[in-house]
Amino acid sequence: MFFMFCSSTLLSPSFSKLSLSLSLFLKRMISNTSSNSFSHSPISLLESCNSMYQLNQIHSHTIKLGLSSNHFFLTKFIIFCCTNESGDVYYARKLFEEIPQPSVFLWNTMIKGYSRISCCENGVCLYKLMLINSIKPDNYTFPFLLKGFTKDVALKYGKVLLNHAVKHGFLDSNLFVQKAFVHLFSLCRLMDLAHKVFDMGDGWEVVTWNVMLSGYNRVKRFEEAKGLFIEMEKKCECVLPNSVTLVLMLSACSKLKDLDGGNYIYYKYIRNGIVERNLILENALIDMFASCGEMDAARGVFDDMKIRDVISWTSIVTGFANICRIDLARKFFEQMPERDNVSWTAMIDGYLRMNCFKEVLLLFREMQVSNVKPDEFTMVSILTACAHLGALELGEWAKTYIDKNKIKNDTFIGNALIDMYFKCGNVEKAREIFNVMQNKDKFTWTAMIVGLANNGHGEESLTMFSNMLEASVTPDEITYIGVLCACTHVGMVAKGKYFFSNMTIQHGIKPNVAHYGCMVDLLGRSGHLKEALEVILNMPLKPNSIVWGSLLGACRVHKNVQLAEMAVKEILELEPENGAVYVLLCNIYAACKKWENLHEVRKLMMDRGIKKTPGCSLMEMNGIVYEFVAGDKSHPQSKEIYGKLENMKQELINAGYSPDTSEVFLDVGEEDKETSLYWHSEKLAIAYALISLGDGVTIRIVKNLRMCVDCHHMAKVVSKVYNRELIVRDKTRFHHFRHGLCSCNNFW
């Protein structure tokens, strides 16, 4: 009735007439509040008000009637403004200020209002004000207050508020208060605290269990989520998992690659229909199977689904990409009815995993054409591809794109940028990014340590490492690989040994095969071949081909045929198809002029039908990446390039370059090896750069194999004769050439 009255008030042109009746109505209402004639209860009438506009009407009339400070009305107004969907909390606050001594109830209502509109800082202010006014919080205060907290605010005030709740005795008595704190600590990732509070309560409903599980998932403590779930199952009389619980558990199993756990959930709860299926649950199932590599099972779920969304499809694409079935991933990707940025990024990452960087960039272009906006995940992948291609211009374009399109510049992006700049040889820019990054994680520091080491700044790399420790960031096994790398690249044998032993002593990291590989590399490159061999023979793990490969590389440098033979035999035991190893042995024999042995190996290769994969070099120009393969003539300007090489040769020889063909042999196909017109891929790239790149532009080349002596020598002379800066990144290290100087002093 009152609602109708209000409505007509709003619509009627003769508002004043009606407003008179309202005044009368209100007066009667007040005089009636204590009477029993509630058949037309004034309270219930007021409560049927449902917009701020209506509330304003009533309020202004109470003012006209001189009832502006009437407690009953103010309270009702505040409740409306704080709890109704359309209520204006700031309006409530003004009214609240007019009440000289508000009750706890009113304080709580105001706090609840701020939580409703997600102004939790205001809620906290009010809570503080409440304490200042000597009002004690009750067991409603905390649930209302905490409800609207964001992660940051929760972190800022969570612990203090917990102390308050303990002090007032709510925490061990009131389930609602406990629940509010479990939610809060789970939200701000303080899972140990959340668990503590959780253990104080008993008989939790399923939602609270779920909050705990999702909290553990959020902080990637999946094992503990599993443990909690097992605990939950023990209490099956009191609480049963629902579909949300199962989704959380499947997600944990997916991240743990725990197929047994995933199957357990599937068979116990899902397959038999104990818990009803829904789209989210089925997608979680697909994801679990897919990340465990069980694509048949994943397909089974996928095929049986009544409704599939873009997430279902993307999970299948990701699953195939993860087991390196890029063809099947692509097939499903093509068949998708719609693709979002996650689908595109998943496909892009599939190619990244296969080291198909050109496909990455092609796909990215396609993505842009189809008008799907990349986000920070996509851009990390693009930057990673640029890093591997040595595509600095493209990488810088990506950075500009990120800035321009306001893509979230998070730690992942920063790390990827640092890595990209280092891999393109731009140390200065990498440092710049590092310096402005506000959140540095272990990846950031590791990228710096590795990047500086690779670019010949070994000392600075080790300084970074001590800065990292000072910043209380815990290094992992990869950080230590970087540290050992730094020692190797500047020949600090003693320091390397020191760090190798310290890694276990200080940080409890057991050296893995790769670390032993680093030690072999460190000792071998610096000429301590016997010691390097001892490391291999005494290591507690089975040496893999990389470890033996390090020794082999060192033998090549220091021309130790005996050890090299031994290493090769070991490697060929492990990888009989590894063409590069045969080639390396041939190179060693060639370097020592042991022609007979060389022919033997050559014959062995022929008999076994081993073919060496051709080396290739990449170079970027104007954002386009060019690929050069040794001896190849497919480039449209091939003639020019070879011409340039021929006339370069004389100029270079005049400037002190003497061609060294000892290592050429096996890089060439059968037909080409007799001709003198054979050129390494990086030489083709250099020649092309000299033809096409303007003066003063740095020539940047990425080579997928080890740079040979001859090319190294030639690059040095090129930088002098043509006054060019040259950066060549090969499989094992960076080579900077400027004015004929090489920053890679202990190249060998």
Add this chain to the structure above:
DNA sequence: CTAGGGTTAG
């Protein structure tokens, strides 16, 4: 309270 994609080394 619930589902999909990201960074480092060898």
